[in-house]
């Protein structure tokens with residue numbers, strides 16, 4: 001039997017705050033990829049964006065990571081990774097993918113070293129096989145359909161980065177009301193060329209939870225129970241995270257990717 005390709009799912013975004021739907025994205029993606037018969041999803045990673053991103057209302061990564069950690073206590077395969085948020089400035093998504101891919105290769109290498117040092121008698125047949133012929137993992141970017149649609153926002157993404165994401169890594173995109181990813185892919189030559197590496201997943205139980213709506217509700221003193229985990233609700237209340245003042249953070253600022261692009265190419269004005 002042909003062995004399945006180990007696959008890691010990486011979701012990048014604000015997670016301001018993490019919602020139940022963010023975690024559902026991973027469950028939906030994993031089911032879909034397993035149904036292809038080609039992949040074995042081994043890990044899910046949530047990478048909250050750096051504070052320097054410049055998005056309106058973005059609270060500190062320290063809090064966004066703490067909330068994600070609490071929410072993920074009930075998952076045995078998804079974790080939050082602080083690397084992106086710990087960098088000095090905002091990092092382009094393709095570089096976040098490169099970092100996590102290299103990390104996964106490093107881990108594989110150290111497992112190989114470990115197995116090499118084990119006495120043959122201590123290895124199971126399965127261990128020996130995977131040690132001698134390791135299947136390289138793949139890393140795919142997991143997103144909602146609105147994220148895919150931002151690829152066409154002028155000055156937001158570099159063309160070569162989009163190409164690297166879809167050619168080298170691959171995308172898993174979950175449907176979202178108001179976005180039509182299939183049409184969008186069809187309208188783009190680049191995305192059409194690499195559509196074999198873009199997995200569109202249909203969520204039949206439509207769920208329009210959005211972090212922005214959660215923040216609205218919280219500011220108005222309305223309940224967000226069953227939309228975000230109870231542990232996250234308690235954390236928000238304890239540190240009074242979402243207020244009128246927090247929502248004014250970065251107000252009127254340009255997103256860091258737009259600023260970067262402007263400095264690189266002043267002719268774009």
Ligand SMILES: Nc1ncnc2c1ncn2[C@@H]1O[C@H](COP(=O)(O)OP(=O)(O)OP(=O)(O)O)[C@@H](O)[C@H]1O
Pocket residue numbers: 011012013014015016019021022025142143144145146147174175176207208209210211212213
């Ligand atoms: N309800 C949803 N359906 C499908 N995808 C979603 C949904 N909510 C979030 N996502 C996806 O989760 C990732 C992280 O999103 P993000 O942190 O921006 O959350 P959000 O709920 O969209 O927040 P905001 O309302 O502040 O934009 C993105 O890829 C986004 O498309």
Ligand SMILES: NC(=O)c1ccc[n+]([C@@H]2O[C@H](COP(=O)(O)O)[C@@H](O)[C@H]2O)c1
Pocket residue numbers: 012013014015049053055091092093094147156157158161257
């Ligand atoms: N050029 C790029 O790499 C680029 C541009 C815009 C957004 N992004 C990423 O996409 C995500 C968008 O998150 P939000 O939907 O919360 O704004 C963030 O992780 C951000 O870093 C990347």
Ligand SMILES: [Zn+2]
Pocket residue numbers: none
């Ligand atoms: Zn969003």
